[in-house]
Amino acid sequence: MDFGATIQGSWQLLLQGLWATVLVSVLAIGAGIVVGFVLCLMILSKFRVLRALAGVYVWVIRGTPMLVQAFIVYFGVPQLVRLIVPGFTISTFVAGGITLTVNASAYLSEIFRSGINAVDPGQVEAARSLGLSGSRTMARIILPQAVRITIPSLVNQFIITIKDSSLLSVIGMAELVNKARVYVGATYNYFATYILVAVLYLAVISVLMVVSRRVERRLNRDKDSR
Amino acid sequence: MTKILVEAVRKRFGDLEVLRGIDLSVDAGEVICIIGPSGSGKSTLLRCVNQLERVTAGRVVVDDIVMSDPKCDLNAARQHLGMVFQGFNLFSHLTVRRNLTLAPMDVKKLPQADAEALAVELLTRVGLVDKIDAYPRQLSGGQKQRVAIARALAMQPDVMLFDEPTSALDPEMVGEVLTVMRQLAADGMTMLVVTHEMGFAREVADRVIFMDDGVIVEQGRPSEIFGNPKEPRTQDFLRRVSQAG
Ligand SMILES: Nc1ncnc2c1ncn2[C@@H]1O[C@H](COP(=O)(O)OP(=O)(O)O)[C@@H](O)[C@H]1O
Ligand SMILES: [Mg+2]
Numbered sequence: 090m091d092f093g094a095t096i097q098g099s100w101q102l103l104l105q106g107l108w109a110t111v112l113v114s115v116l117a118i119g120a121g122i123v124v125g126f127v128l129c130l131m132i133l134s135k136f137r138v139l140r141a142l143a144g145v146y147v148w149v150i151r152g153t154p155m156l157v158q159a160f161i162v163y164f165g166v167p168q169l170v171r172l173i174v175p176g177f178t179i180s181t182f183v184a185g186g187i188t189l190t191v192n193a194s195a196y197l198s199e200i201f202r203s204g205i206n207a208v209d210p211g212q213v214e215a216a217r218s219l220g221l222s223g224s225r226t227m228a229r230i231i232l233p234q235a236v237r238i239t240i241p242s243l244v245n246q247f248i249i250t251i252k253d254s255s256l257l258s259v260i261g262m263a264e265l266v267n268k269a270r271v272y273v274g275a276t277y278n279y280f281a282t283y284i285l286v287a288v289l290y291l292a293v294i295s296v297l298m299v300v301s302r303r304v305e306r307r308l309n310r311d312k313d314s315r
Numbered sequence: 316m317t318k319i320l321v322e323a324v325r326k327r328f329g330d331l332e333v334l335r336g337i338d339l340s341v342d343a344g345e346v347i348c349i350i351g352p353s354g355s356g357k358s359t360l361l362r363c364v365n366q367l368e369r370v371t372a373g374r375v376v377v378d379d380i381v382m383s384d385p386k387c388d389l390n391a392a393r394q395h396l397g398m399v400f401q402g403f404n405l406f407s408h409l410t411v412r413r414n415l416t417l418a419p420m421d422v423k424k425l426p427q428a429d430a431e432a433l434a435v436e437l438l439t440r441v442g443l444v445d446k447i448d449a450y451p452r453q454l455s456g457g458q459k460q461r462v463a464i465a466r467a468l469a470m471q472p473d474v475m476l477f478d479e480p481t482s483a484l485d486p487e488m489v490g491e492v493l494t495v496m497r498q499l500a501a502d503g504m505t506m507l508v509v510t511h512e513m514g515f516a517r518e519v520a521d522r523v524i525f526m527d528d529g530v531i532v533e534q535g536r537p538s539e540i541f542g543n544p545k546e547p548r549t550q551d552f553l554r555r556v557s558q559a560g
Contacts, residue, residue, distance in 0.1 A: 214367055215404035215463075219418035219470055220394040229417060233408050 095281035099272045106268030107289050113182065113264065114251045117189035121250070122243075124190060125197025132202055143198065150195035156256050159188040163260040185257035185264070193250050200246060204239035205231055237308050244301040248294050255290075265289060316343045318474055318505045319364060324373035324383075326359055333359045335529035337373070343473075346506045348516035348537075351526035352552060357509040360526070361476050364507065365396045377474065394422065397467030401479040403459040405451040411438070411462050412447045415469045423470070430469070437465040441495050457488030461495055468499075475499065477508040513556060517541050525549045 131143035150158070163184035170177045208231050216226040258267035269286045273279055319341040326334040333356045341347055349357050362368040364375055366382045366389050375383040380392045406414050415434035419425040425433070438444040441461040451459055460480055467475060477496065481489040493515050500506055500519050510516060516523050516537060523540040525533045525548075533546045544550045 209404070209407075211400060211402050211404040212406060215398075215400065215406070215466075216418075218365055218367060218393060218396070218398040219467070220390045220422040221418060222390050225421055229421060230406055237408065 091278075092281045092285070095276075095278050095285060098276065098278075099269070099282060099285065102268045102272050103265065103285060103289065106263060106265035107293070109182070109262070109268075110251065110254050110264040111293060113186050113189060113257070113262070114247070114254050116186055117193055117254075118247050118250050120186075120190040121193030121197050121246075124194035126201055128194060128198035129201035129205070132198060133205065147195045147198055150191060155188065155192050155253055156259060158192060159184065159257060159260050162188045162191075181257070181260050181262035184260060185254065185262040188257065189250055189254055192253065193246060196246055196249075197243070200239055200242040201235070204235035204242070207238045208234045237305075240301065240305050240308065244297060247297060251294060251297075252290065317341070318343045318345070318378065319507070320374070320376040321360075321364065322374040322376075324360075324363055324375060325371045326356075326363055326368060327371045332371075333529055334363065334370075337529075337531060339524070339531065341474075341505060341507065343505055344503045345521050346500045346504075346519055347508065347522050347524060348520040349507065349509045349524045349526060350511070350513070350516060350552070351524075351532075355526045356529045357526055358478050361398075361478050361507060361509055364476060365393050365398055367398075390422065394470050395472050396474050396476060397464075397470060397472035398476045399460070399463050399467055399478065399480045401482050403451070403456070403463045403483070405454075405459055405463055405466070407451050409450075410447070411443070411449050411451070411454075414451070414462060414466050418466075419469050433469055434465075437468050438462070440468075440498075441465045442491075455488060456484045457491045460484065460488075460492045464492075464495055464499070474505045474507065477506065477510070479509050479511065481510070481512055511556070513541065513553075525552065527552070 128143045128146065131139040132147075134140060163179070163181065167177050167179055212230050212234065213226055216230045217223075221229065254264055255266040257264055258270060261267065265286055269282050273282050276282075317340050319339070321337055321339040324334055324337040325332065337356075337360055339360075349360065351357055359368060363370050364377065364382070366375065366387075370383050373383065374381060377392065378395055380395070381387055382389065382392055405411075406417065409417065412431065412434055415437060416425075416427065416430035419430045419433065420427060435444060435447065438447055441464060443458055443461055443465070446454060446458060446462070451462070454462065464475075464480075480496070481492050484492065489512070493512065496506070496508070496515070497519055508516075508520070518537075520537050522534060523537050524531055525540060525544075525546070527548050533540065533544060533549045540549065541553065544553055
């Protein structure tokens with residue numbers, strides 16, 4: 090129950106864990122944006138095969154628990170690879186990062202798609218009527234508007250990814266919850282330690298919320314009717 | 316000289332045939348007003364001219380470019396055709412200035428300085444040069460539509476297509492837009508205008524076309540169409556419009 094003692098005893102461990110949590114989440118959201126955008130373009134493409142591939146990917150990822158995905162990535166896939174490359178393993182950080190990326194990308198592709206669909210078709214018609222090609226219209230008109238529409242959902246996905254990363258403690262990745270479990274295992278300070286962990290998550294996510302609100306306000310300046 | 320040629324154009328959406336054989340020829344400098352009940356295919360016809368809608372059958376030729384040919388470079392061809400929409404469709408994330416300079420710079424590769432000079436000139440013409448740094452949201456409906464006209468003119472088209480340009484406007488703003496269009500007609504622009512403004516059609520049009528149910532029912536000089544319509548459907552439509560107005 091003694092927070093002072095718990096902080097003193099655990100802060101190094103917890104900050105290490107927090108750093109890993111933030112790092113893996115930032116990397117995963119960054120990679121997830123790229124993969125998710127490609128998926129989104131596949132879903133919107135006129136080629137049936139691409140649409141089907143992306144559709145199956147999103148369906149499978151959204152329809153299975155992330156914990157199971159993490160087990161497959163960390164234990165399952167390396168076992169398969171070892172049939173060809175004996176002794177193959179991957180680190181918990183890489184496995185965790187891949188799992189989070191795969192997971193976020195599936196949701197982000199949906200977020201991007203609905204952002205693009207939310208752009209008024211009249212904007213596209215105006216651009217095409219002026220002679221802009223399909224890809225120039227995408228780059229100049231649709232994407233800039235879709236980005237504004239998408240930001241709140243994007244930040245929301247970022248928050249979910251940070252929280253989901255706590256599941257990676259189960260495959261032994263040294264993120265915040267995993268470090269806390271190590272500390273608790275030695276000291277039995279459950280209450281104070283996990284409250285501290287919760288406060289750390291809350292702090293990081295709150296910073297994110299504040300930043301996103303700033304960004305949103307900036308991007309939407311043109312919408313002020315002054 | 317023939318500017319636009321529409322030959323036996325048909326357009327269907329699924330089971331619905333919206334254009335059922337349209338023939339139309341527009342000379343350079345001619346101002347044509349298209350009238351007719353809602354759902355008769357007026358917008359679809361206009362959108363077939365610049366191929367925002369591909370035709371199901373028939374040919375559309377603009378300036379000797381066969382727009383309806385699947386191999387036609389539409390992006391190049393559309394530079395000849397400005398279009399003004401009922402809902403303005405100004406690029407909402409861009410300033411008025413960027414709305415006007417985007418296509419000339421992006422498509423025609425006009426240097427920025429030239430594009431901006433052109434934007435200033437056109438905005439002066441529509442009386443909105445003081446709004447050059449405003450965003451669309453900061454403009455009234457009438458101002459938006461005048462900017463939209465200027466934006467289309469910035470590509471220096473030789474034909475302008477208008478799809479009910481004043482229908483979304485509050486009554487007190489209709490005049491300012493019609494004034495700009497009148498000026499454009501007086502300057503010799505070839506214009507195809509879908510409109511419910513019978514006064515404008517009567518005064519400005521060289522030819523009035525009455526459409527109903529996907530066909531051109533009747534066409535002629537405004538005095539003929541408004542003063543002495545021959546077809547019962549035209550008479551009926553004009554009677555209803557004058558009662559409503
Ligand atoms: N993209 C589309 N898909 C299906 N039906 C359409 C589409 N565009 C127009 N229509 C239909 O075609 C008919 C004519 O429409 P339109 O050309 O807009 O008429 P108008 O402009 O004369 O009011 C209407 O019945 C409309 O519902
Ligand atoms: Mg219409």
